[in-house]
Amino acid sequence: MSFPQHAVIVTAAGSSERFNTTKQLGVKKEYLQIDGHTVLYRSVLPFLQVPNCCAILVTYPEGMEDQCAVALEDLLQQNLVPIILVRGGRNRQESVYNALKMLSTMALGAEYIAIHDGARCFVTPDLVIRTLATATVFKGAVPALPATDALKTIDNNGVIKSHIDRSRTVGVQTPQIFRYPEIWEAHQAAKDSTTLYVDDTQIFTDFGLTVGVCEGDRENKKITYIEDIPEAEKQIADYLNALEEGKRSAHAARALHQAMDEVRREQEKS
Numbered sequence: 001m002s003f004p005q006h007a008v009i010v011t012a013a014g015s016s017e018r019f020n021t022t023k024q025l026g027v028k029k030e031y032l033q034i035d036g037h038t039v040l041y042r043s044v045l046p047f048l049q050v051p052n053c054c055a056i057l058v059t060y061p062e063g064m065e066d067q068c069a070v071a072l073e074d075l076l077q078q079n080l081v082p083i084i085l086v087r088g089g090r091n092r093q094e095s096v097y098n099a100l101k102m103l104s105t106m107a108l109g110a111e112y113i114a115i116h117d118g119a120r121c122f123v124t125p126d127l128v129i130r131t132l133a134t135a136t137v138f139k140g141a142v143p144a145l146p147a148t149d150a151l152k153t154i155d156n157n158g159v160i161k162s163h164i165d166r167s168r169t170v171g172v173q174t175p176q177i178f179r180y181p182e183i184w185e186a187h188q189a190a191k192d193s194t195t196l197y198v199d200d201t202q203i204f205t206d207f208g209l210t211v212g213v214c215e216g217d218r219e220n221k222k223i224t225y226i227e228d229i230p231e232a233e234k235q236i237a238d239y240l241n242a243l244e245e246g247k248r249s250a251h252a253a254r255a256l257h258q259a260m261d262e263v264r265r266e267q268e269k270s
Helices: 039-048 065-071 092-104 125-138 182-191 200-206 232-269
Strands: 006-011 053-060 083-087 112-117 140-146 151-154 160-164 170-172 176-179 212-215
Touching: 006 039, 006 092, 039 053, 039 065, 039 112, 039 125, 053 065, 053 092, 065 083, 083 092, 092 112, 092 182, 112 125, 112 182, 125 140, 125 176, 125 212, 140 200, 176 182, 176 200, 182 200
Parallel strands: 006 053, 006 112, 053 083, 140 212
Antiparallel strands: 112 176, 140 170, 140 176, 151 160
């Protein structure tokens, strides 16, 4: 196939509440490692291997830009595709909106936008290409897998209320890929809606557009719980220690600079 020009948004601005048992903002699952590379690094790298990717935007929580940059390892230094850090919002929808808004100010010529969870670190270039090909047919596309469990709806008390025919249900993954500028226009319309959107396919279809489904990948799992990462508790402890040491070093450096400035001022007086 001929690869259309496309940009990528990788969402990594969440608080990792289900993963982070310590409940301390500062330990994000995307910044921990699996087999020597961070989850975020692994989530971004495959998109660099797909032709005609013109930019990758990575969202981060407010105050964590430096940590996000460190988690990307050496990807920020590669000069094939620009990687841009974007401050996230209060939820996923707002984070994607912020990234799309930044994209709208850039003359990239992107025809499609891929939106991917920063915690899906097992994505492959093949899955990206398959989803992109489907998007060229329907304007929107999402990889999906058939439901294998019996599906029920429950009430607020946890009591089963109805039974869903699983033959017509799927579990969707990311990347979700959409025609541009339609996805930007859909997000602008959704911004003023009272609907709490679950993902970008819902925003796209509510805007009156179509999302096609392609075959997902069972290996394309999302890191959700602490047991999903080997030695996560040790990594968290090491991460927090390194973060604290970095803060102490930065404080010491600032104190040294202030002392040197004071010495210079005294020398100038004399």
